[in-house]
Amino acid sequence: MRPNTYTTVALLVLGISVAAGLYFYHAPKVERTLSMQPYSIPDNCDFNQIIKRGFGREGGGFLDENQCSPDIHDLKFLGIVINAPKVIHFSSTDTEDNQNAIPISGIISHDLGTYLDRKSSLARSVIIVVTDIKANETWSGKIPGPQNLVPRPKPLHGEEKIFTLEEMKGRIHHEWFNPNLFNITGMELRETEYLVYATVGPHKSNVVTIKAIKEGK
Amino acid sequence: MDSVIELPGISKSAYSPSIKEFGIALAFSEKESSKDKKIIQGVFALPKNQDIKVYGQPHKSIVVTINFDGRYVVTKPFEDIVVLADDIEETKIAQVGYFQFDMYDYFEYTHAGLYYVVSSLGTYLSNILHIPIESKQ
Numbered sequence: 001m002r003p004n005t006y007t008t009v010a011l012l013v014l015g016i017s018v019a020a021g022l023y024f025y026h027a028p029k030v031e032r033t034l035s036m037q038p039y040s041i042p043d044n045c046d047f048n049q050i051i052k053r054g055f056g057r058e059g060g061g062f063l064d065e066n067q068c069s070p071d072i073h074d075l076k077f078l079g080i081v082i083n084a085p086k087v088i089h090f091s092s093t094d095t096e097d098n099q100n101a102i103p104i105s106g107i108i109s110h111d112l113g114t115y116l117d118r119k120s121s122l123a124r125s126v127i128i129v130v131t132d133i134k135a136n137e138t139w140s141g142k143i144p145g146p147q148n149l150v151p152r153p154k155p156l157h158g159e160e161k162i163f164t165l166e167e168m169k170g171r172i173h174h175e176w177f178n179p180n181l182f183n184i185t186g187m188e189l190r191e192t193e194y195l196v197y198a199t200v201g202p203h204k205s206n207v208v209t210i211k212a213i214k215e216g217k
Numbered sequence: 218m219d220s221v222i223e224l225p226g227i228s229k230s231a232y233s234p235s236i237k238e239f240g241i242a243l244a245f246s247e248k249e250s251s252k253d254k255k256i257i258q259g260v261f262a263l264p265k266n267q268d269i270k271v272y273g274q275p276h277k278s279i280v281v282t283i284n285f286d287g288r289y290v291v292t293k294p295f296e297d298i299v300v301l302a303d304d305i306e307e308t309k310i311a312q313v314g315y316f317q318f319d320m321y322d323y324f325e326y327t328h329a330g331l332y333y334v335v336s337s338l339g340t341y342l343s344n345i346l347h348i349p350i351e352s353k354q
Contacts, residue, residue: 115331127289129282129337133270138280140291195270197342199282199335207340209270 038074039081039107041206042067047085050103050178058144059183061103063123065176068105075172078114080126080198080205082106084181087211090189100189102181102210104128106198113169114202123177126200130185134192141184143177190214222249224256225294225318227276227304233315236260239269240341241279243334245348246317252353255320257346261338263312271339274300275314278338283324285332285350294318326353 045068055061070081083105090100110122124143131138154160181196182189191214198205222230234244241261249256261279263269271278276295283290295316306313320334329352336343 125287127282127284127291129280129291131278131280131337133272133278133339136273136278136293136296138291138293140282140289142289193270195337195340197337199333199345200284201333202345202347204335204342204345207337207342209340 038077039070039072041070041081041083045083045105047103047105050105051101055101055103055178055180055183057147059101059180060124060143061178061180063121063143063175063177065107066105066178068103069176069178070105070107072107072109072174078109078111078172079203080106080108080200082128082196082198082205082208084196084208084210086209087213089213089215091215100182104177104179104181104196104198106177106205107174108177108198108200108203109172109174110201110203111169112171112173113165113167115165121175122173123175126177126198128179128181128185128196128198130181130187131195132188132190132192133195135190137188139185139187141179141186143179143184222256222317224322225298225316227295227298227300227314227316229315230258230317232256232258233317234258234260236262236313238262239264239267239311241336241338241343243336243343243346245334245346252351253321255332255348255350257318257320257334257348259316259336259343261312261314261316261341263339263341265310265312269339269341275305275312275338276300276316279316280337281318281323281334282336283320283332283334285324285330286327288324288327290324292323294323320348326350328352 047068068083070083088102108122124145127142129140192212194210195207197207232246234242236242239262243257243259246256246258279295281292329350332348332350334346
């Protein structure tokens with residue numbers, strides 16, 4: 001390349017860098033906590049949308065992804081990530097009509113080649129633990145299993161292939177969960193702070209804090 | 218270990234794990250364990266100048282979760298234990314405490330496999346122990 005070609009290329013690179021810098025400086029702020037973590041957690045998502053949708057039988061919730069679900073960026077990441085509202089307001093300790101719902105949005109990432117006993121879905125095997133830090137009282141629960149399960153149909157031809165753990169190794173599987181913490185753990189609702197985490201087998205989650213404020217005192 | 222250890226206990230022992238950062242850590246004490254008991258040793262180090270959401274005596278707030286084969290238990294082994302001032306080591310920046318318990322006191326053996334144990338204290342979660350349990354037959 002001739003010297004003026006170098007200059008042109010250098011100016012072009014400089015221009016692109018400045019343009020990119022200006023774009024990211026003025027771009028709308030991402031509402032997820034970006035960090036060196038292999039995952040991000042939405043900061044300001046609307047948990048009311050999850051509450052409005054309801055939680056179904058025994059507060060188990062839907063096993064799907066929503067705006068409050070944590071994102072896993074690192075596809076090799078194995079574990080559980082949970083999100084919960086930082087503050088909840090309640091007027092009574094009544095459990096009817098999801099009045100005092102405490103939604104937890106979570107994701108579990110698991111290597112299917114690692115043994116983990118599961119009677120139904122992976123998400124339903126996750127144990128959620130909640131502690132009232134002021135009263136030092138702890139409750140726990142799991143998402144209830146599905147009702148009226150129909151046995152898997154047999155294949156029309158031949159035998160169903162059952163994969164060994166060795167054959168499944170390296171197959172990373174994600175599942176989401178959105179239970180009502182209040183229902184599945186049987187916790188008492190008080191004006192306090194709760195610490196929540198989830199675990200199952202070799203996996204554990206982050207710890208989230210929920211402040212509960214009683215209204216109309 | 219030759220002497221009889223009190224379980225659950227909150228003393229430092231020859232098998233207590235060490236801790237280099239703030240938090241809580243567990244270790245499976247194979248030497249102290251047998252077919253009928255599975256001893257887990259633990260340690261915590263809590264910073265003095267941070268709100269790590271622990272009120273009162275730290276040992277009483279330790280939560281242990283054990284799970285295997287679809288079953289689980291969540292327990293507080295030290296909730297009712299008497300904690301004396303010298304059961305906690307005070308450094309300039311941290312409170313350090315030790316503890317031990319027998320997993321079988323809280324989680325019944327059913328069959329052989331890999332049992333998982335994790336503990337929490339305030340905003341800290343420990344490592345997860347993978348304890349291989351042999352058949353009792």
